[in-house]
Amino acid sequence: MNHSKESNGQEIKGMEVDQGKVASSSPFSRRKFLAAMGSMGAVVATGSLLLSGPRMVAANKKSADPEYLSSVADIQSLKLNSLDNGQTFIIGSYHPNKTIGGGIYYVDKNRSKSAHNGGSIISPTVPWNGKVSGLRGFLNRTGETNPKGTGCLVRLNEERLTPLSFGALADGANDDTASIQAAIDSGSPLFFPEGTYLLTLSQSIALAGGASVCSLIAKDKMNLVGSGIGRTILKLKNNESTDASPKYYNLIAGNTVINNLYVEGITFDINGANNKISPSRGSGTYSAVNCAGIFISGTVATSGVDARLYDSKITNCEFINSPGVTCIATGQQEAPATHSRNVEISSCRFYNNGIDSSDHSSIYMWGDVINVHDCVFDHPTVSTGVAGPVVAAELHGSENYFVNNMVNNYSQGLWITGNQKTPSRGITVTGNSFNVSWFGVGLFSIAPIDLGLSDVLIGNNRVQILPGQILNPGMAFPKTAIFLNMHHGRGDRITVTGNQLYCTDRSSNIAVLVCAAAGASLFDTTISDNLVNGFSKGICVGLGATGKVSNTSIKSNTICNLQGSTVYPQTEGIHVSGTQGGVTLAFNEIGGGSGTTDQGIYLGEYGAPAVLEYLHMEGNRVDASAASTIADSIVVSGRRSGEQAVTFAALPAQSGWKIGDVAIAGSPVQAGTAPNKYMVVGWHRITNGKSNVLNQDWLEKRILTGN
Incomplete structure (x- = not known):
C-alpha cells in the first residue's frame, strides 16, 4: 500500500501487508490478518482503501508498525501516555467476536475527549464492555472518566465511513439506530454495506404538524449511499407504533435548512403492516398522519426555522410499506414559509404504501424546481382510496416537474396545486403512465393554498382509468382522467396535449373536465391532440360548476369508442354548459370504435343557464351513426364564428351579432x-x-x- 502524506509533506508509515507484518509483538500470517480484519481486510488486500492521511503530527517513532486490537472494546486497555503521537492501530472488529466495523486508527494526544463519537473518534476513557446493550451509552460518551482531558484514537480518513464503524450490525435483529445517528452526526459521507439495519423510534422532533418521533434526524450535507435497492435496508422494528399506542412518526426527519442532502441505493421499509396508525379502522376511520421514509418539515413557529432542502438528490432508492400519508416530503409546512429549491428524486420505487391511511401522497413536493423523474409508484391491488395509496405526488410550487414516471394501482396520479407563499408557475407533467382508479392528473386548490396556478403543461401522458370501487367518502366525484377544476383562486394557461386517455370503468367517468367553483376562475385552457377512448363523457366544460371558465380551446382531439356508464348512460363526445367565457371547438373527431355516440357535441344547459361570451366552432366531425351530431342551444352574448357555430335549423333566436354577419x-x-x-x-x-x-x-x- 502506498504511503499517505499530509499537505505539510510529513510522511505516515503504511502497513506492510505483503510481508505479513502487523506488529512485532503480535506476529501472525497475512491470512489470519485478513480474517481478523474481515471485510476491511479484503479492501486492504485489493489496495482499494482510500486513505488521505491523518490530521495530526507525524509519528515520532520512525518505524512503528501498527499494533493490533481485536475490537473497539479493547481500546480501553490502552495507556495513551505511553504511546507515541501518531502511533497506528489496526482494530479487527467493532464488536467482540465479530469481523465487521474494524479499521485503522492513529493516536492523537491533542484531540479533546469531548470529540468522542464512538466511531471515527474514540476516547479510551469512555467505558464499554463490548455488549450491544451498552452501545448507545458508549456512542453518547456516557461515563467518560476524564471529560476535560485530551487523547483519542482517530480513524484514518476514508472516502466514506460506514455505520458499521459506529457499531451497527446490519443483521435485522439488533437496533442500529444509535450507530447510524452517530455516523450521520460525524458529518462524513456514509456507505451502508449490504444488510438490514433495524431502526427504532427513539428520538423526538418538532415538525410543522406537531411533535413527532423518528428514528434518525437529518443533518446538513447528509450523504448516505447504500449497496442498492433490496441490499441495504433501513427497516423499522415491529410494534414501534401500535393500535394501543399509535404514533406520528418518520424514519428520517429534519426540521432545519438542509443543503446538499444526497441519498442513493437504500430501501426504506417503514414496516406499516407491523406498525399500525389507525386504531379505529374497524369503524372505517383511518388516520391521516405522516409515516415517511424521509420527511422535512417545520416553520419558524414550530421549529425555529422554515425547514427546507436545497440542492439535494434522492436516487435509486425504494420506499415501501408506509402505513401513513407520505414517503418523501421535501418540506411540509402549515403556514407561509420559505420553500425548498432544486431537489431531484429519480429512479426510485414506491411500493405498497398508504396501507393504514385514507390520505397518502408518496411524494409531497413542497418547493420550487423539484424534479421527479423515472420513478415507479406501484401497489399490489387497485386502491380503493383507503388502506391504499391515494396519489403518487403533490406538486406545491413553481418550476416543478413530474416526468417519465409510472403509477400503477393508485387512486390518483397527481395533484397540481398551489402553496401559501406564492402562485405556482411553470409546472410540467409529461411522459408518464398512470393506471389509476379515480383521477389521473388533477388541479387542487383550497384556502389557504389558493394563490393561483399558471403555465401548466400536461402532455404526452398515458392515463388508464381502472374499474374498482372507491371507498373514500372524499372521492365522490366521477372518475376523471384529467381534472382541471379550480376550487379556489385563479388558474391561467393550462395546456393538455398529446395524451392518451383510456377507460375500462363502467360506473361513472369523464375524460377531461374544465371547470371552476363559485368565486374561482380558469383562463386560457387548451385541450388539443388527445386520444380519448372508452369514456361515457369525453371533454366537458362547466358540467354544473358555477365559477368562470374563459377562453377554452378544444382542438384536434380524437374521441372514440364512447361507452355508457351507470351514472352517465347517454354518451357525449364534447359537452359545454353553464355561464362561461369564450369556447373554441375545432377539428375534433368524434365517434368510431365499438361504442355508441349518443350526442356528438352538446352546448346548452346543465342545471343552470347556458351562456358563452363567444363561440367558435368549425371542422368537427361526428359519426353519421350518432343519435345527435351537434345540439346547440347555448346563448352567446358576444359573437359566433366558424361554420358550425353559425349554422341553425331556423332563423337565429339568440346571440349577439354585428352588421354583415x-x-x-x-x-x-x-x-x-x-x-x-x-x-x-x-x-x-x-x-x-x-x-x-x-x-x-x-x-x-x-x-x-x-x-
Whole structure:
C-alpha cells in the first residue's frame, strides 16, 4: 500500500501487508490478518482503501508498525501516555467476536475527549464492555472518566465511513439506530454495506404538524449511499407504533435548512403492516398522519426555522410499506414559509404504501424546481382510496416537474396545486403512465393554498382509468382522467396535449373536465391532440360548476369508442354548459370504435343557464351513426364564428351579432313557385345587437334552384 502524506509533506508509515507484518509483538500470517480484519481486510488486500492521511503530527517513532486490537472494546486497555503521537492501530472488529466495523486508527494526544463519537473518534476513557446493550451509552460518551482531558484514537480518513464503524450490525435483529445517528452526526459521507439495519423510534422532533418521533434526524450535507435497492435496508422494528399506542412518526426527519442532502441505493421499509396508525379502522376511520421514509418539515413557529432542502438528490432508492400519508416530503409546512429549491428524486420505487391511511401522497413536493423523474409508484391491488395509496405526488410550487414516471394501482396520479407563499408557475407533467382508479392528473386548490396556478403543461401522458370501487367518502366525484377544476383562486394557461386517455370503468367517468367553483376562475385552457377512448363523457366544460371558465380551446382531439356508464348512460363526445367565457371547438373527431355516440357535441344547459361570451366552432366531425351530431342551444352574448357555430335549423333566436354577419341554414328547403323556386341557405345580418326579427335584423339569403 502506498504511503499517505499530509499537505505539510510529513510522511505516515503504511502497513506492510505483503510481508505479513502487523506488529512485532503480535506476529501472525497475512491470512489470519485478513480474517481478523474481515471485510476491511479484503479492501486492504485489493489496495482499494482510500486513505488521505491523518490530521495530526507525524509519528515520532520512525518505524512503528501498527499494533493490533481485536475490537473497539479493547481500546480501553490502552495507556495513551505511553504511546507515541501518531502511533497506528489496526482494530479487527467493532464488536467482540465479530469481523465487521474494524479499521485503522492513529493516536492523537491533542484531540479533546469531548470529540468522542464512538466511531471515527474514540476516547479510551469512555467505558464499554463490548455488549450491544451498552452501545448507545458508549456512542453518547456516557461515563467518560476524564471529560476535560485530551487523547483519542482517530480513524484514518476514508472516502466514506460506514455505520458499521459506529457499531451497527446490519443483521435485522439488533437496533442500529444509535450507530447510524452517530455516523450521520460525524458529518462524513456514509456507505451502508449490504444488510438490514433495524431502526427504532427513539428520538423526538418538532415538525410543522406537531411533535413527532423518528428514528434518525437529518443533518446538513447528509450523504448516505447504500449497496442498492433490496441490499441495504433501513427497516423499522415491529410494534414501534401500535393500535394501543399509535404514533406520528418518520424514519428520517429534519426540521432545519438542509443543503446538499444526497441519498442513493437504500430501501426504506417503514414496516406499516407491523406498525399500525389507525386504531379505529374497524369503524372505517383511518388516520391521516405522516409515516415517511424521509420527511422535512417545520416553520419558524414550530421549529425555529422554515425547514427546507436545497440542492439535494434522492436516487435509486425504494420506499415501501408506509402505513401513513407520505414517503418523501421535501418540506411540509402549515403556514407561509420559505420553500425548498432544486431537489431531484429519480429512479426510485414506491411500493405498497398508504396501507393504514385514507390520505397518502408518496411524494409531497413542497418547493420550487423539484424534479421527479423515472420513478415507479406501484401497489399490489387497485386502491380503493383507503388502506391504499391515494396519489403518487403533490406538486406545491413553481418550476416543478413530474416526468417519465409510472403509477400503477393508485387512486390518483397527481395533484397540481398551489402553496401559501406564492402562485405556482411553470409546472410540467409529461411522459408518464398512470393506471389509476379515480383521477389521473388533477388541479387542487383550497384556502389557504389558493394563490393561483399558471403555465401548466400536461402532455404526452398515458392515463388508464381502472374499474374498482372507491371507498373514500372524499372521492365522490366521477372518475376523471384529467381534472382541471379550480376550487379556489385563479388558474391561467393550462395546456393538455398529446395524451392518451383510456377507460375500462363502467360506473361513472369523464375524460377531461374544465371547470371552476363559485368565486374561482380558469383562463386560457387548451385541450388539443388527445386520444380519448372508452369514456361515457369525453371533454366537458362547466358540467354544473358555477365559477368562470374563459377562453377554452378544444382542438384536434380524437374521441372514440364512447361507452355508457351507470351514472352517465347517454354518451357525449364534447359537452359545454353553464355561464362561461369564450369556447373554441375545432377539428375534433368524434365517434368510431365499438361504442355508441349518443350526442356528438352538446352546448346548452346543465342545471343552470347556458351562456358563452363567444363561440367558435368549425371542422368537427361526428359519426353519421350518432343519435345527435351537434345540439346547440347555448346563448352567446358576444359573437359566433366558424361554420358550425353559425349554422341553425331556423332563423337565429339568440346571440349577439354585428352588421354583415352571416348565419347558415342547416337544412335548406325549396320554396316559391315555378319557375322561380328558391332555397333559403341562410340569413344576412343588417343590424347590431341581440334582436332577431326577420326583415328587421335579418334578411334571407336565397338562391334560385331553376325549378
